[in-house]
Amino acid sequence: MPASPSTARAINDRLALGLLQSEGPLTANQLKQLTGLSRPSVADLVERLQGSGLVAVVGEAGAQRRGPNARLYGIVADRAHLAALDVRTDSVSVVVTDLLGAVLAEASAPIGGDTATAVESALTLVEGTAREGGAQRLHTVGIGAPGLIDPATGDLHDTTSLPAWHRALAGALQERLGARVLVENETNLAARAEQRDGAARDRETFVLLWLGEGVGAAVVLDGVLRRGASGGTGEIGFLPVPGTGSLPSATGCEGGFHSLACAAALHALGAEHGLGAPGRSAADLVRHAVQAREDAFLDAVADRVAIGAAAMAAILDPGCVVLGGEVGRAGGTALAARVEQRVTAMSPLRTEVRASALGGSAVSRGALLAAMDAAQDDLFGPPPGC
Template sequence: MPASPSTARAINDRLALGLLSEGPLTANQLKQLTGLSRPSVADLVERLQGAGLITVVGEAGAQRRGPNARLYGIVAGRAHLAALDVRTDSVRVVVTDLLGAVLAEDCAPIGGDTGTAVERALTLVERAAREGSAQRLHTVGIGAPGLIDPATGDLHDTSSLPAWHRRLAGALQQRLGARVLVENETNLAARAEQRDGAAHDRDTFVLLWLGEGVGAAVVLDGVLRRGASGGTGEIGFLPVPGTGALPSATGCEGGFHSLACAAALRELGAEHGLLKPDMSAADVVRHAVEAGEGAFLDAVADRVAVGAAAMAAILDPGCVVLGGEVGRAGGAALADRVTDRVTAMSPLRTEVRAGTLGGAAVLRGALLAARDAAQDELFGPPAGR
């Protein structure tokens, strides 16, 4: 059944807005990219201008006889967004316009009792919003450690996370009146690496997060998989040889976490004589790459490959991205070593790549989630979603 005229207009408007989100275009460029007729594009432009969604942002081309073509662009100030990277004891926030242009950034340690910690986090977001001249935030994306309930979108109540983490989303929504989205940090990192980083050409891959803790995000056929309880990718709990213990329902010590977390890699660096005061695990790995410390990198690869090979054997993703600051610090030197080991352990061809965004991937992913949600609400969902 053909679409009704109103449905067809909505589809065409959303298509045009999606194209304009990537940068300003002339009416003729919109005609070429959408395949619409010139009168249809003229009507579309008039509708979107009348709705306050697009405006003239300049002119195209060099001066010529007659007027230059008008360039149309999204009204970026139509909505303001915020993204938060919530750590165990700190929060980083960025405020942007509807197109993702950064207006303000801030970060601060967060501590104290639950009420005090929540208030400090709220104050941080409000301050960043003021600095970005955002009178009202439309959507806030939050990246946090822990499991996200797929039914409610809330953080699971676990003893390993501060209580203020679970209070923050509700407090932001109540104080700011904004739509608040919460997602697991590793899932957001995968989203960012797929949009802007090492997995930009993959619709099926696994991101293996190497940070203070370890985790994984699973993207199959372009869809992020969360599992029945939101726990897909909780690879830190994977029982592995070489740890001398088994993980439990209340702690991942003894699992893959104990092989590849930051503390374990720092300890490994100390055994190789590479650890200096105040060096993070990423610092140790980066120093080893720069100094050509192959023995240490081989030992790290041996550990990381255990988790990568497990994901490859179960999911056959074809690509594993080593995310987080350790993955970026190791670069190709570490990724190639892990590839060799996974190849030796599994008949399934698996390429291992170094993540390019490091720890910044969480904040970037939270921003992408907020931006997509806001644009879907203001523009209408893309066709097929």
């Protein structure tokens, strides 16, 4: 059944907006060539999009060309402003952007105190960063946070291992700012960013193994992020593994893979290899080991990381594991190659291991991508085929 005229117009408009987003400003003739639409149809859609305030003339193509066909049309980037938050146990980082993701302002601050004080501090940080970026109103806010997301409600699960202000922040932001607020697990957002802009750009199926203060994993199968029945897919810190001397429990991951590969465990491992240094983070320790060619330490780290990577490979056969987080980025190809060698020895399933291209910034980037996609779908309409 052919689409109605109104549906066809909506599809054409969304197609043109997608091209303007991905390609940048285009002339009417370029839109005609890229969309395959007739010249009158392109003229009509450009007029509609200008009338809606989504598209404007932003210049001309070629210094010698003049006239309507030379006008460059672009998306009005300040049509909406967005914010991305990377929420850690005791701090928040904020990035404010325009509709196309151009950074306007960013800031970070420690967050502490009781729930009310912590929430107010975070709200003040977001509001101040928005003002600095010239955003009078935020359209959508994306939040990346540790912890499980309830698949039914989109809320953070209540857990004693995380501060209470984490769960209160999203509602407070929505009430104070009137913005749409999206909350997602930090590792899932990191995987989204690595697939869009990082090490997994060519992969529809992969696992992101997050190595930072804690450990986690995100699972993408056939282009879809998998969450599980309770939102807990990828809680690899609880995976029972040899070499820890105990087993994890329902209330704590000590004794699981966390005890082998978290930041504290890598610090202890570094001390065993004579690499301990006051104030040096686990990522700094691994980065120093790569630069100084401390092969024995890197081999020991790879032995541990490979246990988690091989477990994911055996269960999911993802074909690719990305080592994310600050430690994964710091280890780079030197650590990734070592882990791949060990996974190959442990599993008959061919698994490529890659280093993160984004590292610790992946959470913030993933939160921004989530906010951008939601805001653009709201303003532009759903992409064709949705």
